[in-house]
Amino acid sequence: MRSVICLLACVVSALCLTAQTNDREELRADLDYARFDAQNDWSYVEIYFSFAREQFAYVPESGTYTAQFQVTLEFFENDSSVSDLEWRNVDRIDSLGAVKGQRLYDQCSVFLRPGMYLMKVRIDDLHNGRHGTLEKKLVVDAVKKDQMRLSDLQLGLNISPSDAESKFVKNGLWILPNPYALYSEDWPVLYYYCELYNLSPLQEGVDSTYQVTVTIKDTAAKTIRIQGPKTKKRAGKSLVEAGSLVVSNLMSDSYTIEIQVIDAARADTVVESKQFYVFRTADFAGVPEPDSIDKKIMDTRPAIAELDLVFEKLRYIASKEEIELFRSLDTPEAKIAFLTRFWQMRDPDPTDRGNPYKDEYMDRLAKVEYNFSSGEKQGWQTDQGRVFLIYGPPDQIDRFPSNLGHKPYQIWYYNSIDSGVEFIFVDQGGYNDMILVHSTHRNEIKDYRWMEKWFRD
Numbered sequence: 001m002r003s004v005i006c007l008l009a010c011v012v013s014a015l016c017l018t019a020q021t022n023d024r025e026e027l028r029a030d031l032d033y034a035r036f037d038a039q040n041d042w043s044y045v046e047i048y049f050s051f052a053r054e055q056f057a058y059v060p061e062s063g064t065y066t067a068q069f070q071v072t073l074e075f076f077e078n079d080s081s082v083s084d085l086e087w088r089n090v091d092r093i094d095s096l097g098a099v100k101g102q103r104l105y106d107q108c109s110v111f112l113r114p115g116m117y118l119m120k121v122r123i124d125d126l127h128n129g130r131h132g133t134l135e136k137k138l139v140v141d142a143v144k145k146d147q148m149r150l151s152d153l154q155l156g157l158n159i160s161p162s163d164a165e166s167k168f169v170k171n172g173l174w175i176l177p178n179p180y181a182l183y184s185e186d187w188p189v190l191y192y193y194c195e196l197y198n199l200s201p202l203q204e205g206v207d208s209t210y211q212v213t214v215t216i217k218d219t220a221a222k223t224i225r226i227q228g229p230k231t232k233k234r235a236g237k238s239l240v241e242a243g244s245l246v247v248s249n250l251m252s253d254s255y256t257i258e259i260q261v262i263d264a265a266r267a268d269t270v271v272e273s274k275q276f277y278v279f280r281t282a283d284f285a286g287v288p289e290p291d292s293i294d295k296k297i298m299d300t301r302p303a304i305a306e307l308d309l310v311f312e313k314l315r316y317i318a319s320k321e322e323i324e325l326f327r328s329l330d331t332p333e334a335k336i337a338f339l340t341r342f343w344q345m346r347d348p349d350p351t352d353r354g355n356p357y358k359d360e361y362m363d364r365l366a367k368v369e370y371n372f373s374s375g376e377k378q379g380w381q382t383d384q385g386r387v388f389l390i391y392g393p394p395d396q397i398d399r400f401p402s403n404l405g406h407k408p409y410q411i412w413y414y415n416s417i418d419s420g421v422e423f424i425f426v427d428q429g430g431y432n433d434m435i436l437v438h439s440t441h442r443n444e445i446k447d448y449r450w451m452e453k454w455f456r457d
Helices: 301-312 320-328 332-344 356-372 383-391 450-454
Strands: 005-008 030-037 043-052 059-061 064-077 080-093 102-112 115-125 131-140 154-161 173-177 189-197 209-217 223-233 239-246 253-263 268-278 396-400 409-414 421-427 434-439
Touching: 030 115, 030 131, 030 189, 043 064, 043 115, 043 131, 043 173, 064 102, 080 102, 102 173, 173 189, 173 239, 189 253, 189 268, 209 239, 223 239, 223 253, 239 253, 253 332, 301 332, 320 332, 356 383, 383 409, 383 421, 383 434, 421 450, 434 450
Parallel strands: none
Antiparallel strands: 005 102, 030 043, 043 102, 059 064, 064 080, 064 115, 115 131, 154 173, 154 189, 189 239, 209 223, 209 253, 253 268, 396 409, 409 421, 421 434
16 A cells, blocks of 8 residues: 655635535546656656545544545557556545645656557545546657657656655655646745756767756746746756746736756757646635725626526536635636636646537537426526536436326436446426436435335325
């Protein structure tokens, strides 16, 4: 078994978290990776995770509380599994209050040849059986040995010198990863790490220096901060670049950190970049009281109601923390920024212009509105609409119209979830509003006596 690093996470609002979990919610994790050169054509890939500590079940054990969860990571190429990892993590605490606002950090590594991969992750709580899954695309490029190049940028919450044997240590540096890529008042400093390969050979009488420039750009690609250029003397063909910048004084928004390296001997230049986010609670302070606000601000009030409705239609796939955070925001700008980040975090391939996860959900939403709207209820507000939005279209539907023996009901079958699950809906009032009365899904309502209640004698 392995233990995980636990630190107070980036708290983006004053959330009231408890050690109680919602059994209907799937386990969630933040996921990121960085690719480094290895021998021959292989790449060494590190995968970084962070988990909300509050989502796991802690059980009493020898005067403390213990959570245990298993992580399974599998790599697919052309629909074939090429590598898999599985490990268990243990977290011990003295009090259930210790989980509030905290995250657990973990990482693993794998060697991969050039190719296009799909990473599939499953997290299982070993105490209560809850689980969650996520996927992310990964492209491993062929290594060009004759060109100067940079590895991916790894973003961190802290970097310090260390000679310890730890999965968080490489090249003499202990790095706490930040797969969420979010910085705030609680984590004001962005740390970065990368590796530089294939600089020009050291030769007598040839310039042996290189220059490093670190730039932060906003969403319009405008440079808003620059560090350097710094001239350094190299000792070999491969080097490590690590550093830090204070970013908590930036406005809440999305940014890009860019590292540029110039090899003076041959005037070669390489650039690597990565997106990150800043969230400051001061940027989302409450709007003034009505008697002190002007007409322009008053005109934004309808926009707030519209944004609230947009999020209500998304809450089935939102975490409890996200729901509480969104409801605490009280300006249109804050809510728009939240919704933008909400979809960005769920994009399986940020390098692609589209977002298939969002497209799929919006397609489901359109079908739900068309098929399940009933009376005063919109489709997304119905039980059938909720199930459709979360789990997608069922593989089979059995429909049973009303007769003297029972009210109208339907049974939906999902064959690929947990070896097959069923959802049973009954039109209790006779107004074509099917209510979920029983399901074999582990996170849904259960009433094994539903037939006794809804079948007439």
